[in-house]
Amino acid sequence: MIEAVGLTKRYGAKTAVYNLSFQVRPGTVTGFLGPNGSGKSTTMRMILGLDAPTSGHATIAGRPFRSLPNAPRQVGALLDAKAVHGGRSARHHLLSLAQLSGIPARRVDEVLGVVGLQEVAGRRSKGFSLGMGQRLGIAAALLGDPQVLLFDEPVNGLDPEGILWVRNLMKQLAAEGRTVFVSSHLMSEMALTAEHLIVIGRGQLLADMSVKDFISAHSADFARVRTPDTEPEQREKLTAAIGEAGGQVTPEPDGALRVTGLPLPRISDLAHGAEVRLWELSPHQASLEEAYMQMTQSVVDYRSTTDQRAGLQQVPAGYAPQGYAGGPPVAPGPGQPNPYAQQAPYGGQAPGAVPGAGHPPAQGQGHPYGAPASYGAPHPYGQQPAAPMPPAAPAAQPAPAAQPVAMPMPQNEDPR
Numbered sequence: 241m242i243e244a245v246g247l248t249k250r251y252g253a254k255t256a257v258y259n260l261s262f263q264v265r266p267g268t269v270t271g272f273l274g275p276n277g278s279g280k281s282t283t284m285r286m287i288l289g290l291d292a293p294t295s296g297h298a299t300i301a302g303r304p305f306r307s308l309p310n311a312p313r314q315v316g317a318l319l320d321a322k323a324v325h326g327g328r329s330a331r332h333h334l335l336s337l338a339q340l341s342g343i344p345a346r347r348v349d350e351v352l353g354v355v356g357l358q359e360v361a362g363r364r365s366k367g368f369s370l371g372m373g374q375r376l377g378i379a380a381a382l383l384g385d386p387q388v389l390l391f392d393e394p395v396n397g398l399d400p401e402g403i404l405w406v407r408n409l410m411k412q413l414a415a416e417g418r419t420v421f422v423s424s425h426l427m428s429e430m431a432l433t434a435e436h437l438i439v440i441g442r443g444q445l446l447a448d449m450s451v452k453d454f455i456s457a458h459s460a461d462f463a464r465v466r467t468p469d470t471e472p473e474q475r476e477k478l479t480a481a482i483g484e485a486g487g488q489v490t491p492e493p494d495g496a497l498r499v500t501g502l503p504l505p506r507i508s509d510l511a512h513g514a515e516v517r518l519w520e521l522s523p524h525q526a527s528l529e530e531a532y533m534q535m536t537q538s539v540v541d542y543r544s545t546t547d548q549r550a551g552l553q554q555v556p557a558g559y560a561p562q563g564y565a566g567g568p569p570v571a572p573g574p575g576q577p578n579p580y581a582q583q584a585p586y587g588g589q590a591p592g593a594v595p596g597a598g599h600p601p602a603q604g605q606g607h608p609y610g611a612p613a614s615y616g617a618p619h620p621y622g623q624q625p626a627a628p629m630p631p632a633a634p635a636a637q638p639a640p641a642a643q644p645v646a647m648p649m650p651q652n653e654d655p656r
């Protein structure tokens with residue numbers, strides 16, 4: 241189990257984490273959510289003894305990380321996939337970690353197989369893609385077969401197959417009774433992977449509860465209603481009837497109506513009474529993403545503004561068709577000179593060009609990781625769901641936040 245008690249971290253005037261208390265229990269995947277800069281990585285660093293708390297403490301299995309005997313055999317972590325010596329091959333990177341922790345060398349090939357990197361194990365990791373680096377980081381976390389695992393955005397850069405694999409890996413690790421604490425910004429993925437959530441905003445606890453409870457506590461169920469597309473007056477009649485009956489109607493992008501505040505049979509009766517035909521009337525539960533957005537909208541620090549393209553609205557005559565309203569220059573009208581005439585089309589392929597080194601393999605060719613053992617065949621971390629976990633208590637108060645930082649791996653590197 242991981243436990244944080246009154247964890248607080250200040251960097252000068254900036255409070256990154258404030259009075260954070262929670263437990264991450266074994267046997268379930270616990271998602272760690274929060275907007276950019278909310279303190280997730282800082283919290284994980286404090287749990288792993290990489291940052292000292294300003295006050296409060298964090299323990300793993302009842303002890304601070306730094307006083308755990310042979311910590312790499314008890315705790316595995318992926319914090320920053322780039323924190324590897326780029327000149328070292330994947331195998332050598334893992335071998336050096338194994339040697340430092342007294343882990344047998346044969347375990348290296350096991351974890352290379354689990355993450356699907358056997359084919360590139362001899363390649364220097366500096367040539368690895370983002371996703372390959374993530375896989376190497378996950379391999380390092382699994383090396384000591386630890387009971388407690390922390391993953392900071394493990395699916396970052398992974399392809400859909402890799403994302404599915406990580407999801408199943410996390411669930412399997414939890415089903416084996418391990419403690420799995422994983423941060424992610426991908427809400428749809430979290431909804432499929434985690435059973436329990438710890439949500440923070442501006443360094444403070446916003447929620448500590450099951451995914452199911454979180455969704456029902458922070459969003460409303462709704463009905464989707466669709467009237468015949470060809471008869472907009474039917475839609476208007478139904479909207480009016482629902483409004484008069486106290487329901488709230490929001491148009492959906494696809495033309496349907498989202499109705500809250502009325503049960504489905506009542507909506508059906510109202511439609512019948514207004515002589516409106518229905519093409520759809522279906523119950524819906526809000527997604528984790530909707531619930532998360534609802535809860536965290538007041539603690540988001542970094543918001544985009546509309547791109548006004550100041551000073552770029554006026555495109556020189558002859559460079560844009562009428563009605564052009566910003567964006568990159570476009571092709572000239574007929575009879576006008578084309579300033580890009582000598583350039584190859586963007587993204588296009590010059591006549592006679594052939595794919596060179598670095599192009600992805602064509603369909604049917606081997607995967608660059610050549611990973612039958614991990615991609616297709618069953619591996620030790622299969623597909624069983626994790627066991628459920630009871631909810632714990634929430635708490636909260638606001639505090640400031642700023643820029644995210646890169647994190648080193650909790651291990652000794654040996655740069656050559």
Ligand SMILES: Nc1ncnc2c1ncn2[C@@H]1O[C@H](COP(=O)(O)OP(=O)(O)OP(=O)(O)O)[C@@H](O)[C@H]1O
Pocket residue numbers: 251254255256274275276277278279280281282283640641642643644645
């Ligand atoms: N070493 C540091 N010095 C100063 N400020 C820091 C340091 N590390 C983190 N911070 C600040 O602490 C806050 C929390 O950062 P942290 O990286 O923990 O957030 P996060 O939730 O992991 O963000 P993201 O989701 O973007 O990765 C940010 O405001 C960040 O700028």
